Amino acid sequence: MKGFWRYWGKRKPKSIFRIFFLSYLVILLIPIMLGIISYRNSAVVLKEQMGVYNVSLLDQTRQVFDTYLYGVDQLMNNLSLDETILDFLHSKLPMSPRDQYAMSRAVRSLSTLMNTNDFISNLFVYCRGTDAVLTPTGKYTPELYFGQEASYMGTNVDEIVSSLQLFSYKTFRSAEGTGAAQNQRYLLYLNSLPLNQKNEPLGTAVVEIDMNKLEAFLQNADMLDQGAAYVIDGNGQTIFGVGDEKWLSGIDWNRADGKRFFFTRTNEGQNIIVSYSQSTLNNWKYVSVIPSDIVLKKVNYIKNWTIVITLVELALGGLLSVYLARRNYIPIKQLADKLKLKVQGNFSGLNNELAFIESAAEAAVGESAKMKGIFEMQRPVMRVTVLNRLLNANEVMVAGIKDSLGSLGIHFKGDIYAVLNIGIEHYRKSISPDTYEQQSIIRFVIVNAYEELLKGSYTAYGFETVGDELAVIVNMTETPPDYLESMYEISQQVKRFVEQKFHTLITIGIGGTHQGVEGLARSYGESKKSLEYRIVKGRGSITAFAELTDRPVPFYAFPVQTEASILQCVKAGDMEKVNELLNGMFLSDHGGASMTIEEAKCMFMHLVSTGLKVLGETIIDSNKVFGDNFQPVVKILSCTTVVEIQTTLHTIFGKICLYMAENKKSHNDELKEKIIEYIYDHTADTNLSLSSVAAFLHMNPSYLSHFFKQQTGENFIEFVNKTRLEKVKSLLRTSKLPLSDICSRTGFSSPATLIRVFKKLNGVTPGQYREGGFEPD
DSSP states (O other), X not given: OHHHHHHHHHOGGGHHHHHHHHHHHHHHHHHHHHHHHHHHHHHHHHHHHHHHHHHHHHHHHHHHHHHHHHHHHHHHHHHHHOHHHHHHHTOOSSOOHHHHHHHHHHHXXXXXXXXXXXXXXXXXXXXXXXXXXXXXXXXXOHHXXXXXXXXXXXXXXXXXXXHHTSOOSSEEEEEEOOGGGTTOEXXXXXXXXXXXXXXXXXXXXXXXXEHHHHHHHHHTSSOOTTSEEEEEOTTSOEEEEESOGGGGTTOOTTSOOSSEEEEEEEETTEEXXXXXXXXXXXXXXXXXXXXXHHHHHHHHHHHHHHHHHHHHHHHHHHHHHHHHHXXXXXXXXXXXXXXXXHOXXXXXXXXXXXXXXXXXXXXTSOHHHHHHHHHHHHHHHHXXXXXXXXXXXXXXXXXXXXXXXXXXXXXXXXXXXXXXXXXXXEEOTTSOTTOHHHHHHHHHHHHHHHHHXXXXXXXXXXXXXXXXXXXXXXXXXXXXXXXXXXXXXXXXXXXXXXXXXXXXXXXXXXXXXXXXXXXXXXXXXXXXXXXXXXXXXXXXXXXXXXXXXXXXXXXXXXXXXXXXXXXXXXXXXXXXXXXXXXHHHHTSTTSGGGOOHHHHHHHHHHHHHHHHHHHXXXXXXXXXXHOTTOOHHHHHHTOOSHHXXXXXXXXXXXXXXXXXXXXXXXXXXXXXXXXXXXXXXXXXXXXXXXXXXXXXXXXXXXXXXXHHHHHHSSOXXXXXXXXXXXXXXXXXXXXXXXXXXXXXXXXXXXXXXXXXXXXXXXXXXXXXXXXXXSOOO
């Protein structure tokens, strides 16, 4: 074989032939290798499908067992909390008549609990104080019960009793009888009583589950298939199962930490597939084991045929590869021979004819043209970099940059400079935010539109700065009188064009004009500050720095009373008043276009805070008020301008007020009843007042007074006095209490106050009322 490859290596004139031949051979080997891989994967997939199928069966089995065991667990919980059983656990020898009665009640409770679950075979409670075993049928001594009724638990009664005196909490234990009781196999579920007493528990409740029934269920679960099935507890110990336990030897269940999984392993020289599903109820693992040979029987059959077909394909494919390689090699050889006669140069060391053809083609390209092309490609990037450095450069840096401007095609005609800053707010409709290429096109169009519109009167260069911001450097020989007007007009044209053609919104800031290249950084700072003013004028605005100058020192005040009034009016559902308060804030001396950036930021933060407070204090069902798709908090926090937050708050407060107004009637009736009930309950309290009721109901006193008058037709004081006088009249008619005692029972501060109020409202004094025995008109 080595001699064969040496022979092919020496055939340099026909090395391309070797490449063709190997290429066709590789093409031939690809489907063959795919077939082999497919075969191997089919075996793996079949194993996996068998594992998945077994896991699914185990899941069904686990669900059934979990349902049964959940019922057992619920029965144990009811037993552990049963008062009659817990009462008898405190009994001691000798038993009193009361203890006997408690025992009978406990036996009845066990009988009732036994009838609630058909899955269990029996249950009993060992009582430590009386050394007795309670069952649904009666009371037994340990010797009698464990010797006859439950002999499967062992032959040593003392050991059984000692184990039952230890603390157990939801513990499972298997028990298998011997001798005559060898067919008795149970799964015991133990719980010490009471649950909160770990040291020396008063007793232990035991539920017996017939293990033969459990194994019979596994036997009929259709998942053995010449294998085995087991149930393993959280400690890796086998609880019960069907089949030979040798399959489980050597498996570290602590590493099998998944809830459901399967894997393959070798056990005693035989490959097996182990599947398991873990219960979340008690961490038991339900395991099935199947020999791999059963699964791979059909796979081996496919394997034999795959080998035969592969050998046939190799033989036929080899012959076909030689034929195709020779047919394609001859034309290339002829072309290479012709090029050798016409192309001059040193092409020694080339391995084959194709390499010679490629080298000859590359030699025809001039090195200077290549370098020029590279420079031209990098020129736009280099120009943007230099212009960005100019915007942020100091005087020393500007001096070093000036010399490189000409080589990059940057030529300033005058010595007056200004900067326009364009912020792209968002891309709409057809432009995806994630499509960088489309966004780049829009930025390119904006820059070129400015350059074209400014051409003639000015020299302009546009470029990208940071994020979605662009800058345009405007150069002129002198500042024209209509500089700002022309910048506004050109900016409006670009803005309209971009909105109409690309559905994209832009905001523009215009910096002032400055002398020298050094003034670019200052004008750029002014344009950025103008761009920030969109928080006041809104997105899509055009602002010149001249608008921001000559303003007074910022002073801002946001009255707390205004915020409280808005909150109260929203709760009352008075949208007209809410609109009046909101509009008043924007029409004040600090609102509108006269606001400074600092004042606008303060107002913006206060409005956001007010909106969030109203949402927090109006406890309403958000879905009923706004619908499922409207999130008010997200809507408020997404606002970026004062105008946006104003519009958003109008919308949100309007919806809340409408909801409050629709539900106002039932709310008013409920509130009125609460006020009247509070007055009736506190009539004797001398401190009963409008303020105390308002504090109790967390309301504003003035609003409470207005509300009470509106709902009852009486003011608050009149209603309180009327209620107190009704109670005074009752005491005057039915008792001989002195006025001082009546005052203390009706909330009057003194007899004099009582007499004055009583006479004012009834025309007679309390004494005259009592002596006359009548109620005057």
